[in-house]
Amino acid sequence: MIRSKMLLVSGIALLLVLGGCSKKTEDEGTETKEATSSAPATPIDMSTVGDVSGKITLNGTAPTLKPINMSAEPYCSKAHPTPVTPQDVVVGSGGALQNVVVYVKDGLGDRTFDVPKDSVQLQQKGCMYEPHVVALMAGQTLQVVNADQTTHNIHPIPKDNREWNKSQPPGASPIEDTFARAEVSIPVKCNVHPWMKSYIAVFKQPYFVVTGADGSFDLKNLPPGTYTIEAWQEKYGTVDQQVTVGAKELKTVNLTFNAAASGD
Amino acid sequence: MGMNRALNRFAVLTTGCTFLLLIAGALVTGNDAADSVPDWPLAYHRIIPPLTGGIRFEFAHRAVAGVVATLTLVLAVWIARRERRRWVRNVGWTALGLVVAQALLGALRVLKGDPAVTATSHATLAQLFFVSLICLTVFTGEWWQSHQPVLRDAGSPSLRALALTTSVIIVIQTILGAGYRHGAFGIWPHLVGAGAVTAAVIVVARNARVRFGEVKSLRRSVIFVHAFFGLQIVLGGAAWWAVQAQQRAPQPLPLLVGITVAHVLGAALLLSASVVLTLRCYRLIPARREATEFSGRAKHSTEAAV
Numbered sequence: 001m002i003r004s005k006m007l008l009v010s011g012i013a014l015l016l017v018l019g020g021c022s023k024k025t026e027d028e029g030t031e032t033k034e035a036t037s038s039a040p041a042t043p044i045d046m047s048t049v050g051d052v053s054g055k056i057t058l059n060g061t062a063p064t065l066k067p068i069n070m071s072a073e074p075y076c077s078k079a080h081p082t083p084v085t086p087q088d089v090v091v092g093s094g095g096a097l098q099n100v101v102v103y104v105k106d107g108l109g110d111r112t113f114d115v116p117k118d119s120v121q122l123q124q125k126g127c128m129y130e131p132h133v134v135a136l137m138a139g140q141t142l143q144v145v146n147a148d149q150t151t152h153n154i155h156p157i158p159k160d161n162r163e164w165n166k167s168q169p170p171g172a173s174p175i176e177d178t179f180a181r182a183e184v185s186i187p188v189k190c191n192v193h194p195w196m197k198s199y200i201a202v203f204k205q206p207y208f209v210v211t212g213a214d215g216s217f218d219l220k221n222l223p224p225g226t227y228t229i230e231a232w233q234e235k236y237g238t239v240d241q242q243v244t245v246g247a248k249e250l251k252t253v254n255l256t257f258n259a260a261a262s263g264d
Numbered sequence: 265m266g267m268n269r270a271l272n273r274f275a276v277l278t279t280g281c282t283f284l285l286l287i288a289g290a291l292v293t294g295n296d297a298a299d300s301v302p303d304w305p306l307a308y309h310r311i312i313p314p315l316t317g318g319i320r321f322e323f324a325h326r327a328v329a330g331v332v333a334t335l336t337l338v339l340a341v342w343i344a345r346r347e348r349r350r351w352v353r354n355v356g357w358t359a360l361g362l363v364v365a366q367a368l369l370g371a372l373r374v375l376k377g378d379p380a381v382t383a384t385s386h387a388t389l390a391q392l393f394f395v396s397l398i399c400l401t402v403f404t405g406e407w408w409q410s411h412q413p414v415l416r417d418a419g420s421p422s423l424r425a426l427a428l429t430t431s432v433i434i435v436i437q438t439i440l441g442a443g444y445r446h447g448a449f450g451i452w453p454h455l456v457g458a459g460a461v462t463a464a465v466i467v468v469a470r471n472a473r474v475r476f477g478e479v480k481s482l483r484r485s486v487i488f489v490h491a492f493f494g495l496q497i498v499l500g501g502a503a504w505w506a507v508q509a510q511q512r513a514p515q516p517l518p519l520l521v522g523i524t525v526a527h528v529l530g531a532a533l534l535l536s537a538s539v540v541l542t543l544r545c546y547r548l549i550p551a552r553r554e555a556t557e558f559s560g561r562a563k564h565s566t567e568a569a570v
Contacts, residue, residue: 068514073317086514151314155299163377165302169314191300192317195515 042111044223050249053218056102056211056231057095060259063235065089068195075150076127076193086195087132088235096215097257099133100233101185101201103208104219105240107227113205115139119176122188122198124152124168129188129198133234135208138182142200144168144175151192156200158186165191184232199234224249231255268346272404278335279397283532285332288325289390290528293445294521297321298383304374329367336363339400352403359396366393380448387442391435391532398536402543407481415548419475424549426471427542430464430489434535437461441531445524451504458500461534465493468541479548485541492534496527503527 067083070076090098119141123130127148136142144154146168154175155165161179168175179186179202190196201208209217219229224247230240236257243251292298297318307313307323315323336359343356366389373382402408417423437457443449472486506520513520 063512066513075316151308151316151319153300153302155302157377165299165377167302167308169308189296189299191297192319194296194318 039112041114044111044221046221048224048247049221050224050245050247050251051218051220052222052227052229052243052245052251052253053216054102054229054253054255056097056100056215056217056233057254057256058089058091058097058236058259059095059256062089062091062259070127070193070195073127073150073193075148079126079148084126084128086197087128089233090132090213092213092215094215095256096211096213097233098211098213098215099131100211100215100217100231100257101133101135101199101208102211102217102219102229102231102255103135103184103201103203104205104222105228105230107225108205108207109225111205111223113137116206119143121145121174122154122200124148124154124190124196127152127190127193127196129190129196131198131210133185133199133201133210135201135203135210136179137206138180138202138204139178141176141178144177146170146172146174152190152196153192155189155191156186157189158183161186161202185234201232229253229255231257233257267406267409268404269406271342271346272401272406274335274339274342275397275401275404278332278339279394279401281328281332281335282394282397283529285325285328286390286394286529286532287525288321288328289387290525291521292321292325293383293387293528294524295321295516298373298379299377301326301374304371326370329370333363333367336360336397339397343400343404347404349403352400355396355399355403359393359400362389362393362396365389379446380443383446384439384442384448387446387528388435388439391438391535394532395535395539398539399543402540408543408547412481412548414550415476415479417475417549419471422549422552423468423471423475424542424545424551426464426468427538427545430461430468431535431538431542433457433460433464434531434538438531438535441527445528458497461493462497465489465538468538472541476548481544482541482548485537485544488537489534489541492530492537496530496534499523499527499530 065085065088067085070080070084087099092098115137120134120136121143122134123145125147127150134142144166146152149170151167151169153165153167155163156179157163158179160181160183164177166175166177179200181202182204183202185199185201188198188200201210207219207222209219211217222245224245226242226244228240228242230238232238236259239255239257241253241255243253245251295318297320300318301307301313301322303309307319307326313319313323340356340360344353347353347356366386369382369386369389373379373386376382437454437460440449440454440457444451444454469486469490472482476482502523503526506523510517510520
């Protein structure tokens with residue numbers, strides 16, 4: 001009697017595990033198929049291309065962010081003798097906004113593009129992500145490096161791509177992965193060190209850039225046409241502007257986020 | 265009925281360890297550490313992972329879960345061997361089945377993510393498993409197995425039904441709470457649930473007092489339901505404040521983690537108190553049909569004697 005009851009419990013357990021595993025395999029299969037079915041790139045006449053450049057700024061006062069407390073992890077604490085603040089909003093002189101993804105949202109039509117062979121690197125250094133925001137093309141390799149002498153886990157939480165979560169002990173070889181679908185932007189977390197947050201923006205086209213400390217951007221080699229240029233910031237969302245680029249034309253687009261938009 | 269004191273004490277021990285497991289599980293969520301160990305059943309391909317950062321919470325949760333699963337297995341087998349009441353044996357097996365299912369849900373949470381579904385289910389089942397052990401503790405205890413007076417409930421609906429309904433509403437509320445905590449629902453369903461629990465607790469407590477105010481065991485149960493309900497309302501408000509205050513924090517803050525963990529434990533205590541009240545009602549008050557049959561038989565035997 002006891003044996004039969006225990007067998008029943010074990011049987012239900014086994015069925016649940018098998019059910020869970022089979023679904024995971026299906027998901028992975030679909031993802032691989034989408035990533036590999038890319039069409040040949042549409043040729044672009046390089047003699048007519050133009051540029052769109054500009055600056056991203058913040059209008060208003062940036063929120064005061066509380067410093068990160070790394071005392072739970074001695075290695076991380078030692079890496080930062082002075083307190084570190086989160087990189088949610090990094091504002092430079094004149095309101096220049098760093099870590100903003102600027103990209104062509106609309107106007108490229110059905111053009112297709114080659115996926116770059118070189119990888120984009122996301123580094124874990126001093127228990128922080130460097131850079132805080134990375135952008136790459138769908139199918140392009142993301143290389144995650146652990147430069148720390150402590151264990152991290154890398155956990156992108158996408159809406160349209162496959163979620164994954166991998167551990168990376170100190171000295172482990174880089175983790176390489178790709179994202180099959182365009183998505184702006186995928187939050188990345190380290191659950192071992194809950195203050196570690198980063199974002200990955202994925203595009204189907206190569207016209208994107210992440211702003212540096214001066215908030216400037218330059219989208220080069222755009223074919224003549226009318227485009228919607230959009231900027232995404234993790235706390236303030238998106239702003240956009242339409243621009244028409246003629247042959248060999250250099251256009252300027254300045255976009256401004258409103259500090260009140262975050263609700264802080 | 266002979267009571268096995270050692271078995272009852274073991275049931276109490278298992279229930280106590282499960283309460284610790286609830287704490288460990290709530291700490292994992294509170295510290296945002298659920299995904300800090302990406303593999304299962306091993307952790308970082310080892311039995312003991314590097315105990316750093318969020319891994320400490322996740323590994324402690326798994327370790328305590330292993331202890332509780334073992335204790336539950338021993339308890340179920342012990343009950344199966346020593347217990348004469350078949351239905352108690354079945355409750356023992358149910359508890360074992362729940363802890364196995366709970367371990368598998370935990371594995372799914374780790375391996376598949378999707379916390380809105382897997383973590384909400386895991387958190388809900390945790391409460392149900394805890395309740396199953398509370399039931400075993402009551403069933404194997406002295407009070408349940410000793411002679412108790414039969415109470416007649418003339419009220420409608422019966423106190424049994426009211427107590428059972430209250431327990432079911434609290435279970436639904438724990439699902440809504442877990443769903444809010446893990447992103448499956450917004451706050452509104454949980455607030456509506458709090459209103460429903462408030463109404464249910466008031467109704468059941470009032471009826472218990474009016475109908476059976478002199479019955480010590482029911483009076484005590486109602487006091488516990490009241491106490492944990494009041495505590496839970498305060499903790500719920502504090503948890504809401506904690507969630508709002510933490511929105512701009514770069515990481516989970518210890519005080520706020522403490523409040524949300526306490527709110528989860530408060531739910532377990534309130535549900536347990538309500539279930540104990542329900543069980544006591546079922547033990548003391550026969551169902552209407554049973555009561556009618558009983559009085560009918562008594563009448564017949566009196567007539568025959570006359």
